[in-house]
Amino acid sequence: MDNRFSKQYRLLKTEDFSSVFALRKQRQSTFLQVLYSRSNPLGHPRLGLVVGKKTAKRANKRNYMKRVIREWFRCHKADMPAQDFIVRVKRRFERADAPEIRRQLAQLLLKKP
Numbered sequence: 001m002d003n004r005f006s007k008q009y010r011l012l013k014t015e016d017f018s019s020v021f022a023l024r025k026q027r028q029s030t031f032l033q034v035l036y037s038r039s040n041p042l043g044h045p046r047l048g049l050v051v052g053k054k055t056a057k058r059a060n061k062r063n064y065m066k067r068v069i070r071e072w073f074r075c076h077k078a079d080m081p082a083q084d085f086i087v088r089v090k091r092r093f094e095r096a097d098a099p100e101i102r103r104q105l106a107q108l109l110l111k112k113p
Contacts, residue, residue: 005074011048011084020048020084027111029104031091037084045080047073050088065089068098072105080109 011017019037026035040046049069051062069087073080087109093101 003074005047005070008042009044009046009073009077011046011086016046016084017048017086020086027108028090029108031089031093031097031101032104032108033088033090034108035086035088039082040084043082045073045077045082046084048084048086050086052089055089056092061092064095065093068093068101069105072102073109076106076110085109 011020020035023037024035025037026033028034047070049066051065053062056062056065069089087105
């Protein structure tokens with residue numbers, strides 16, 4: 001099983017993000033908002049991340065939040081439907097909140113639409 005997070009699993013281009021934002025299908029939790037598309041033709045899920053400066057001023061804090069989300073996605077991508085997902089961090093979280101974030105990701109991303 002391939003547990004890497006290679007480019008094929010990422011949303012990289014503006015039009016990829018725009019197509020997901022245009023659909024406006026979303027789920028929310030305390031810390032996260034997930035926007036998702038209908039199934040994509042690629043046969044595997046793709047992930048895009050949005051962590052704004054309003055959420056955390058320091059780059060190392062934003063990078064930590066992205067790292068936690070990417071790591072969860074990397075380990076669970078085989079269980080996810082073939083859709084494009086954008087995870088937006090609504091509230092800043094620290095290391096102590098990481099288990100809760102992982103639980104929320106499982107609840108938001110593994111749920112069938």
